[in-house]
Amino acid sequence: MIDVFERRIILVSILVMGLFILAIFYAMGARKADVTECLPYDKTYETARVEQLDKTTYQIFYVARMWNFEPSVAYIPVGSEVDLFVTSNDVVHGFNVYNKNVNLMAVPGGVTKTTVRFDQPGVYKVVCHEYCGTGHQNMQAEIIVNYPKKQ
Amino acid sequence: MTQPDNSENFVPRGAIAFFAFLIALGLIIWFGIYFLMLERI
Ligand SMILES: [Cu+2]
Numbered sequence: 001m002i003d004v005f006e007r008r009i010i011l012v013s014i015l016v017m018g019l020f021i022l023a024i025f026y027a028m029g030a031r032k033a034d035v036t037e038c039l040p041y042d043k044t045y046e047t048a049r050v051e052q053l054d055k056t057t058y059q060i061f062y063v064a065r066m067w068n069f070e071p072s073v074a075y076i077p078v079g080s081e082v083d084l085f086v087t088s089n090d091v092v093h094g095f096n097v098y099n100k101n102v103n104l105m106a107v108p109g110g111v112t113k114t115t116v117r118f119d120q121p122g123v124y125k126v127v128c129h130e131y132c133g134t135g136h137q138n139m140q141a142e143i144i145v146n147y148p149k150k151q
Numbered sequence: 152m153t154q155p156d157n158s159e160n161f162v163p164r165g166a167i168a169f170f171a172f173l174i175a176l177g178l179i180i181w182f183g184i185y186f187l188m189l190e191r192i
Contacts, residue, residue, distance in 0.1 A: 005163055009170055016174060023185055033192055101191040117192070 036104060039111040045087045050074050059083045060143075062126075064093035064106035067135030069126060073142050078121045080145075086112050094130030097143065105130065118145040 027033040048063040048070035058080050063070045065088065076082055086095045086106045093106040097116065104112045106128075118124070128139035 005167070012170075012174060016178065020181060023182070027185070027189060027192075031189055031192055033188070099191060101188055 033101065034115045037113045039085070039113050041087070041109055041111050045085060045111050046089070056080045057083075059085065062086045062095065062106070062141075063089055064095065064128065064139075065089040066091065066133050067128070067139040069095075069128075069139070069141035071141070073144060075144050075146060076118055078145050078147055079117075079119055081115060081117050082143075083113060083115050091132050092130055093128045093132050093139070096127050096129045098125040098127070100124060103129075118143070121145050121147060 028035065045061060046063060047061065049061050050071055051059045051061070053059060056077070056079055058076055060071065060074050060082060062084065064086065084095075084097075084102065084104070086104050087110065088106040088108045090108060092108070095104040095106050095112075096102065100116055100118075102114055102116050104114060106112070122145055124143040124145060126141040126143060128136060132139065
């Protein structure tokens with residue numbers, strides 16, 4: 001027979017774990033927190049580029065290498081939804097966008113993807129946060145979120 | 152030397168306090184990071 005205090009402790013633990021799981025579902029469902037994906041790799045991801053799908057939807061294909069990201073600067077209009085695809089040319093790098101919910105690994109022979117919305121204008125620093133050699137501390141890029149050009 | 156046998160109504164107060172402390176610490180750390188993540192979406 002299990003001790004009454006042990007039973008209470010197990011019950012509280014299960015309740016707290018349930019609370020964590022519900023919070024994760026709330027973030028994924030109601031708040032639409034993007035879940036990072038690993039995509040099947042093909043050679044086209046080795047070409048760094050920015051593509052515009054429509055007025056507010058962009059795709060940035062990043063290639064990480066020792067010790068920079070390409071494209072090193074990307075311009076995105078404010079309010080855009082951006083798909084980020086990240087791969088590496090040499091070793092494993094990190095991909096972290098400052099003040100955004102983006103934390104990816106750049107893996108050679110692999111593609112990681114996430115989607116992020118930029119509702120505030122500004123310069124968003126991208127840094128490598130996986131030690132990758134002597135130039136690691138200088139490995140960074142910028143996503144510049146600006147107001148669209150007036151015509 | 153004999154001690155009174157009160158093992159029948161023993162309450163592990165120290166263990167309960169320590170467990171409550173661990174649960175509270177876990178909640179603070181976990182939800183601290185969680186709400187930071189929600190802010191950054
Ligand atoms: Cu790196």
